[in-house]
Amino acid sequence: MRLAVRVTRTVVAALALPVALLALWWILTADSESYYLPPLSEILAGLDDVWLRSDRLSADVLPSLLRLSGGFLLAVLLGVSLGVAIGSSRRLRAFCEPVLEFLRAIPPPVLVPVLMLFAGIGDTMKVLVILSGCLWPILLNTVEGVRAVDEVLVETARCYGVRGPARLWHLVVRSASPQIVTGMRQGLSIGIILMVISEMFAASNGLGFSIIQFQRTFAVTEMWTGILLLGLLGFLLATLMRLFERRVLNWYFGLRQAQRGGSR
Amino acid sequence: MSAMSQTQTEAGPRTEVLLDVRAVRKVYEGRGRSVEAVRDLTFAVARGDLVCVVGPSGAGKTTLLKCIAGLLAPTSGEVVLEGESVDGPPPGMAVVFQEYGRSLFPWMTVRKNVELPLKQKKLPKARRAELVGQALDAVGLGDVHGAYPWQLSGGMQQRVAIARAIAYEPHILLMDEPFAAVDAQTRADLEDLVRSLWQRLGVTTLFVTHDIDEAVYLGQRVLVLSSSPTVVLDDVAVDLPAQRDQLTTRSSARFTELRGHVFAQIQRAKKHSGASVVE
Numbered sequence A: 001m002r003l004a005v006r007v008t009r010t011v012v013a014a015l016a017l018p019v020a021l022l023a024l025w026w027i028l029t030a031d032s033e034s035y036y037l038p039p040l041s042e043i044l045a046g047l048d049d050v051w052l053r054s055d056r057l058s059a060d061v062l063p064s065l066l067r068l069s070g071g072f073l074l075a076v077l078l079g080v081s082l083g084v085a086i087g088s089s090r091r092l093r094a095f096c097e098p099v100l101e102f103l104r105a106i107p108p109p110v111l112v113p114v115l116m117l118f119a120g121i122g123d124t125m126k127v128l129v130i131l132s133g134c135l136w137p138i139l140l141n142t143v144e145g146v147r148a149v150d151e152v153l154v155e156t157a158r159c160y161g162v163r164g165p166a167r168l169w170h171l172v173v174r175s176a177s178p179q180i181v182t183g184m185r186q187g188l189s190i191g192i193i194l195m196v197i198s199e200m201f202a203a204s205n206g207l208g209f210s211i212i213q214f215q216r217t218f219a220v221t222e223m224w225t226g227i228l229l230l231g232l233l234g235f236l237l238a239t240l241m242r243l244f245e246r247r248v249l250n251w252y253f254g255l256r257q258a259q260r261g262g263s264r
Numbered sequence B: 001m002s003a004m005s006q007t008q009t010e011a012g013p014r015t016e017v018l019l020d021v022r023a024v025r026k027v028y029e030g031r032g033r034s035v036e037a038v039r040d041l042t043f044a045v046a047r048g049d050l051v052c053v054v055g056p057s058g059a060g061k062t063t064l065l066k067c068i069a070g071l072l073a074p075t076s077g078e079v080v081l082e083g084e085s086v087d088g089p090p091p092g093m094a095v096v097f098q099e100y101g102r103s104l105f106p107w108m109t110v111r112k113n114v115e116l117p118l119k120q121k122k123l124p125k126a127r128r129a130e131l132v133g134q135a136l137d138a139v140g141l142g143d144v145h146g147a148y149p150w151q152l153s154g155g156m157q158q159r160v161a162i163a164r165a166i167a168y169e170p171h172i173l174l175m176d177e178p179f180a181a182v183d184a185q186t187r188a189d190l191e192d193l194v195r196s197l198w199q200r201l202g203v204t205t206l207f208v209t210h211d212i213d214e215a216v217y218l219g220q221r222v223l224v225l226s227s228s229p230t231v232v233l234d235d236v237a238v239d240l241p242a243q244r245d246q247l248t249t250r251s252s253a254r255f256t257e258l259r260g261h262v263f264a265q266i267q268r269a270k271k272h273s274g275a276s277v278v279e
Helices: A002-029 A040-052 A056-088 A090-105 A108-119 A123-147 A151-159 A165-201 A207-216 A220-248 A250-259 B061-068 B110-120 B125-138 B154-167 B184-201 B212-218 B246-251 B253-271 B274-278
Strands: B017-029 B034-046 B050-054 B076-081 B093-096 B172-176 B204-209 B221-225 B230-237
Touching: A002 A040, A040 A056, A040 A220, A056 A090, A056 A123, A056 A165, A056 A207, A056 A220, A090 A123, A108 A123, A108 A165, A123 A165, A151 A165, A151 B093, A165 A207, A165 A220, A165 B110, A207 A220, A220 A250, B017 B061, B017 B204, B034 B061, B034 B076, B034 B204, B050 B061, B050 B212, B061 B076, B061 B172, B061 B204, B093 B154, B110 B125, B110 B154, B125 B154, B154 B184, B184 B204, B184 B212, B184 B246, B204 B212, B212 B246, B212 B253, B221 B253, B230 B253, B246 B253
Parallel strands: B034 B230, B050 B204, B050 B221, B093 B172, B172 B204
Antiparallel strands: B017 B034, B017 B076, B221 B230
């Protein structure tokens, strides 16, 4: 009973602001005459028509998601392995740090024209653009996490013969996992932005392509549905990320709570 | 076994030297200046011994322990374990650190923590499960296999660290002020646990502490260190009965006498470093 009350309260608290904003949007645009700002009721009706009752889910949304996951997963793989290597070696870090700072400072969208020259305008280019943006937060956070591995834990592992791949996984990566996950979360939101941008430049399908296409053909309601869908997609991905985080970092949240004196 | 032991060990059939610390000296090189932490440490530990090392704070106890554990290379001298010179953590050695909260893997359950070193030893699964079960039972934690270290009290966490050490089946067990950070009641329990494990398993133990009472209560021998740069000031044989308990042993006349003797040495140690004692 009390649990039910608490759950209800949490859900209400989480939904209150989105519902209020949507209501405000609905009311303010209810009798909008503006061509560029159609009523929300029309947009919501369009959402169903444009995306669900057509093949756009498989023709546009799916390719976008595949590019995003390809670029993101490559960035995780590359960022974590490079980050572990750079974080473990002081010499390598001193060697790489200036270059990393330089590369990180380049806004990834400006790479799109350059990458188009090398990788064409196909999926490879888009995956590379997403990769080039997601990589830095993951890489740099991994480096910080690896550097912060507890000295006592390092000595413990040495004493008990934990070395090689077991050391990398059980000591280094697990210990850096809170920072790695933080990097992944930052990388994911950058990845979504780059997914859209890369599709706006040169593409024949995808969410970003569709939105630009609608805008150019003055299909304003359809354009708004695309933007709304992007927002929903971002929210969904963020929720998935949070579920992943809770699963992987369960120990970390428990440990932090115990250190604050909340343990048994 | 190469060297002869120069130290007297308790009378008995087992006098084989397991650990031989020979003229170990450690100088930390800093920027432009060097600090001599350990001047000259020489002692031997016989197989099956329980030796306590006690010294004033800052006596280089941790430096010594790290040299023995192969975590730190001595500037000169050598540490010989079972006839072999130590130049990295030797396989037959287990260490219990003072910082229990930082020496257990917080992302692993208690069982996994104890099991990890055994996996590295490539022991088969059934044998690992057996050792983990026995070790956790021996430290009185048979019912928390699935808990995470941070869900346990400090004393229980240190028990897990001890279980991990004995499950490893070491030839020698090093303990670096393991009970310095737990409350007095827990500390007494853990001291009795170490005594009883040592008696049951017969594992050679080197126990570093700054607590004189603890050193006399636990050890068969107490090595008294000077302050830094460190030398061995005294090697006291503790001739208390093998069966000890917190109440009667600690109130016995002999205990008080030994304690007083070590205390006087420590007081001397505070005033004298290796520099003034040797010269």
